[in-house]
Amino acid sequence: MKYESIIGLEVHAQLLTDSKIFCGCSVSYGADPNSQTCPVCLGLPGVLPVLNKKAVEYAVKMVLAVGGTVAPHSIFARKNYFYPDLPKGYQISQYDQPLSTGGSVEIEIPESKAKKKIHLTRIHLEEDAGKSLHSEDNSYTNTSSNVKQKGETLVDMNRCGVPLIEIVTQPDMRSPKEATLFLNKLKQILEYLEICSGNMEEGSLRCDANVSVRPIAQTKLGTKTEVKNMNSFKAVEKALNFEMERQIGIIESGGRIIQETLLWDAEKELIAPMRSKEESHDYRYFPEPDLVVLKFHPQTISGIGGIRSEEKFGTPTITIVEKIKQSLPELPEARKTRFIKQYQIPEYDAELLTTEKKLADYYEECVKNYPNSKAVSNWVMGEVLRELKERKISVSEFKVPPKELASLLKQVDSGTLSGKMAKDVFVEMAETGLSSEKIIQEKGLVQVTDTKEIESVIESVLRENPGEVEKYRSGKERVFGFFVGEVMKKTKGKANPSVVNQILKEKLSS
Amino acid sequence: MAITIQDVEHIAKLARLRLTEEEKLRFQKELGKIIEYFDQLKKLNTDGVPPTTHVVPLENVLREDAVKPCLSVEEALANAPDRKGNYFRVPKVVEKEG
Numbered sequence: 001m002k003y004e005s006i007i008g009l010e011v012h013a014q015l016l017t018d019s020k021i022f023c024g025c026s027v028s029y030g031a032d033p034n035s036q037t038c039p040v041c042l043g044l045p046g047v048l049p050v051l052n053k054k055a056v057e058y059a060v061k062m063v064l065a066v067g068g069t070v071a072p073h074s075i076f077a078r079k080n081y082f083y084p085d086l087p088k089g090y091q092i093s094q095y096d097q098p099l100s101t102g103g104s105v106e107i108e109i110p111e112s113k114a115k116k117k118i119h120l121t122r123i124h125l126e127e128d129a130g131k132s133l134h135s136e137d138n139s140y141t142n143t144s145s146n147v148k149q150k151g152e153t154l155v156d157m158n159r160c161g162v163p164l165i166e167i168v169t170q171p172d173m174r175s176p177k178e179a180t181l182f183l184n185k186l187k188q189i190l191e192y193l194e195i196c197s198g199n200m201e202e203g204s205l206r207c208d209a210n211v212s213v214r215p216i217a218q219t220k221l222g223t224k225t226e227v228k229n230m231n232s233f234k235a236v237e238k239a240l241n242f243e244m245e246r247q248i249g250i251i252e253s254g255g256r257i258i259q260e261t262l263l264w265d266a267e268k269e270l271i272a273p274m275r276s277k278e279e280s281h282d283y284r285y286f287p288e289p290d291l292v293v294l295k296f297h298p299q300t301i302s303g304i305g306g307i308r309s310e311e312k313f314g315t316p317t318i319t320i321v322e323k324i325k326q327s328l329p330e331l332p333e334a335r336k337t338r339f340i341k342q343y344q345i346p347e348y349d350a351e352l353l354t355t356e357k358k359l360a361d362y363y364e365e366c367v368k369n370y371p372n373s374k375a376v377s378n379w380v381m382g383e384v385l386r387e388l389k390e391r392k393i394s395v396s397e398f399k400v401p402p403k404e405l406a407s408l409l410k411q412v413d414s415g416t417l418s419g420k421m422a423k424d425v426f427v428e429m430a431e432t433g434l435s436s437e438k439i440i441q442e443k444g445l446v447q448v449t450d451t452k453e454i455e456s457v458i459e460s461v462l463r464e465n466p467g468e469v470e471k472y473r474s475g476k477e478r479v480f481g482f483f484v485g486e487v488m489k490k491t492k493g494k495a496n497p498s499v500v501n502q503i504l505k506e507k508l509s510s
Numbered sequence: 511m512a513i514t515i516q517d518v519e520h521i522a523k524l525a526r527l528r529l530t531e532e533e534k535l536r537f538q539k540e541l542g543k544i545i546e547y548f549d550q551l552k553k554l555n556t557d558g559v560p561p562t563t564h565v566v567p568l569e570n571v572l573r574e575d576a577v578k579p580c581l582s583v584e585e586a587l588a589n590a591p592d593r594k595g596n597y598f599r600v601p602k603v604v605e606k607e608g
Binding site: 032053082136289 | 520563566572575579582583589595596598601
């Protein structure tokens with residue numbers, strides 16, 4: 001029997017603010033443990049959280065980018081549970097009145113080129129918890145009871161209170177592949193909006209999944225399980241494939257799927273149940289009394305919707321939903337379509353160039369200075385991406401600015417460099433960060449276009465190889481390539497190939 | 511609505527409280543009274559009253575995204591029952607309930 005999987009995702013994206021969601025602590029990654037905390041995020045008694053304006057703006061950006069609806073009225077709620085990395089004993093999140101509902105992200109199935117909409121249930125704001133490091137090696141002695149226990153957990157509260165948006169999808173994905181396609185698209189949108197770094201390994205983008213399977217013709221849904229702890233794009237696809245196979249195996253052997261939470265173990269590449277009790281899912285949500293309602297007015301006095309802040313204290317309208325809407329950057333799909341039209345490049349090129357906002361920016365900046373858009377596209381997709389991959393760096397770390405690439409290409413057009421030479425110079429530029437002019441000068445790489453000089457080289461080549469000349473003249477035209485090669489050898493590749501071809505032909509037919 | 515001993519035990523467990531049998535009986539009675547009071551409130555006519563989540567008449571209280579000085583690591587760890595280096599240290603926990 002053939003099966004399909006039904007997958008819904010819950011994605012947590014860390015917003016690129018400078019400070020935490022409810023206090024002024026820095027959120028910079030990789031700081032010393034517990035060096036970025038304050039009484040608010042440590043949950044000390046008597047403190048009050050105050051919502052970060054930028055976190056709200058960023059969340060609204062995402063809602064608008066995926067076509068969701070910003071709720072006119074939303075509130076925060078306490079999600080209560082005990083865990084050492086949650087010092088307050090509750091997480092401030094949103095529950096029955098989230099920031100937004102609806103919206104969708106479109107994916108393209110590579111095989112069929114079919115487009116498919118993945119619908120979103122909601123997007124809401126919440127705070128992150130701290131980070132726990134578990135160890136089996138050291139035993140822990142309880143200071144009050146003096147009981148020794150195997151293993152210890154070390155807690156770093158730096159991440160506690162970092163702003164997140166949780167994006168919840170409907171169960172619209174039908175295979176692990178579709179789930180990764182969706183996740184990639186989502187990451188792309190977050191990066192274009194510049195509201196999340198999208199780095200799964202650093203935990204700025206995290207994902208949990210609800211998975212069930214059913215025979216392809218069946219309409220009734222199967223029992224679902226929840227898979228957590230997938231920390232990379234590869235892990236998501238592997239874990240979901242594993243879970244799909246596991247569920248099919250159980251059904252085929254006549255068993256029943258139990259609704260449970262499972263953890264993906266990236267090292268062992270398998271899934272293990274989380275030993276949770278039923279009661280642990282009783283989070284006892286209730287409205288957070290320390291935070292006031294978040295209201296987006298459809299109409300204000302000035303006629304445009306917006307967030308009014310501290311209005312009662314005389315500071316009116318600070319952010320406006322309409323303004324955020326207008327400030328939205330061009331999104332990946334729109335940019336791709338524009339690239340095809342404006343630069344007359346194939347869809348394949350446009351797709352690849354717009355995968356990353358920074359790469360698309362690089363391309364456009366280069367075309368501005370060197371308008372042969374297809375040539376630039378070839379260079380960016382070929383040489384630039386190869387250099388980035390080999391050096392394991394991002395576009396923003398790349399040492400060749402787009403203007404420099406443009407000026408290199410101009411030198412090929414003007415005949416100063418051959419295509420082959422340009423590629424060598426480019427590698428040098430990527431390595432040293434020097435300009436093409438500087439490298440050409442230092443290496444004496446200027447292409448020889450001086451016909452006199454080339455002519456004398458050709459004459460000596462012909463003189464030195466009378467046998468080959470004979471062969472050519474008796475009709476074996478394939479030897480032509482041999483002469484070109486010899487000339488190039490003698491000029492160390494600096495001779496302009498079209499000049500060489502032209503003179504060679506003249507000399508050989510005379 | 512009456513509160514059962516099982517309800518008390520469940521709530522105590524969620525709140526990580528260990529209760530004696532005597533205490534369970536006492537809380538059954540006290541919590542029961544609170545619930546009874548809500549039953550009384552339920553009788554009021556609330557047609558036309560919007561659901562209220564906050565009694566303070568404020569909305570959109572926000573702060574600018576500005577970094578402020580943090581506590582020093584020593585201050586942050588001052589109340590920790592145990593520490594290791596600059597970490598809080600607790601007995602090993604495996605499962606996450608969040």
